[in-house]
Amino acid sequence: MTKKKKILKIRDLDISFKTDNGEVKAVRGVDLDLHEGETIAIVGESGSGKSVTTKAVMGILASNGVINKGSIEFTYTDLSKERIAEVTQKYDGVIPEGYAKEEEIKTVDITQQSKKFIQSEIRGRRIAMVFQDPMTSLDPTMTIGKQVMEAMLFHYKIPKKEAYARAVQLLELVGITDAEKRMKNYPHQLSGGMRQRIVIAIALSCDPEILICDEPTTALDVTIQAKILELIKDIQKKKNLSVIYITHDLGVVAKVADFVNVMYAGRIIEKGSVNEIFYGPRHPYTWGLLASLPDVDTAGDELYTIPGTPPNLLKEIKGDAFAPRNPFALKIDEKIAPPMFEITPTHHVASWLAAPNAPKVEMPQDLKARIEKNRKEANW
Ligand SMILES: Nc1ncnc2c1ncn2[C@@H]1O[C@H](COP(=O)(O)OP(=O)(O)OP(=O)(O)O)[C@@H](O)[C@H]1O
Secondary structure (H helix, E strand, O other): OOOOOEEEEEEEEEEEEEEOOEEEEEEEEEEEEEEOOOEEEEEOOOOOOHHHHHHHHHOOOOOOEEEEEEEEEEEEEOOOHHHHHHHHHHHOOOOOOOOOOHHHEEEEEHHHOOHHHHHHHHEOOOEEEEOOOHHHHOOOOOOHHHHHHHHHHHHHOOOHHHHHHHHHHHHHHOOOOOHHHHOOOOHHHOOHHHHHHHHHHHHHOOOOOEEEEEOOOOOOOHHHHHHHHHHHHHHHHHHOOEEEEEEOOHHHHHHHOOEEEEEEOOEEEEEEEHHHHHHOOOOHHHHHHHHOOOOHHHOOOOOOOOOOOOOOOOOOOOOOOOHHHOOOOOHHHHOOOOOOEEOOOOOEEOOHHHOOOOOOOOOOHHHHHHHHHHHHHHOO
């Protein structure tokens, strides 16, 4: 069991959007934990609430978004300028265990902070984000160097010369050769993979404690995708970063995550360690997601897709939101939403099938055989 410091604790988060057609209930009671140095993934189909949840953490919800209830507690180390300089010089920006004094460790509820506080203290500084498409996060009219230096100059007010030297180091850290020359380039002069490395360098420029990666490799081809994932892993180890991946791609999750949160219609419906989710999934929706994942044995076969579509979030959802698409749904699903049942201390599932007296239902045979094979290969 992990004894690591909890740095993000989301409880009962509820977010909706006001639209001309009514209220879109995008996030409905999300609980989420992230510990120091850990990688968690949030997976689920399009529209399940992955981005909205993480945007709330960054304080960048659209203006029609409302946080109806819940909290997002973030615990971080707040060092003075001198102490930051010391950490940067001595430890490459990584704060060693026991280094921070008690009064330097702070916890804030992000939902209660002003825009100004989030802009100056949180976003881009202690929590940074890498988006799917590097072209939309880079400014085409500004040199790479300027863009990498920008956040450091804004947050730390360090001299330009120092920011320049740090930017060159950052480009080297993300595997960019000829870093000094690249500082003068514009985004269009680089390949997609290189641009994503720049975006990662920018995200890392203020030594954040949390890095949120929203489909960071979707726009890239497969070989480059693998390299970028390796790069993020590598940097994570060096800098003791905590990482949140948002993705549709369970293949990516298997490669990077320690813990997985499966979202459906604004709720987390199953969470567990990566092994628990991949080898012992309990929710029929997770079964569907795993069954639709291609593997060597299914190459060339038609892939499984979960029948039906997600519910309309403008309407009140009665019972279990997944019930209409669930071949294993019970009568109670139509009436009452399932609570989270504990399978192990790290594995929880919101499905009535996990209730003590529920009828015993097995996952589909094909999936069971596949999981069994993978489980044996992984020796789990
Ligand atoms: N500004 C907005 N106004 C109205 N509805 C919104 C707004 N932003 C998001 N939504 C809705 O909130 C729900 C959750 O969206 P979200 O972007 O979090 O999904 P997602 O799981 O990240 O999907 P994707 O993988 O496609 O990014 C969706 O129904 C979406 O249409």
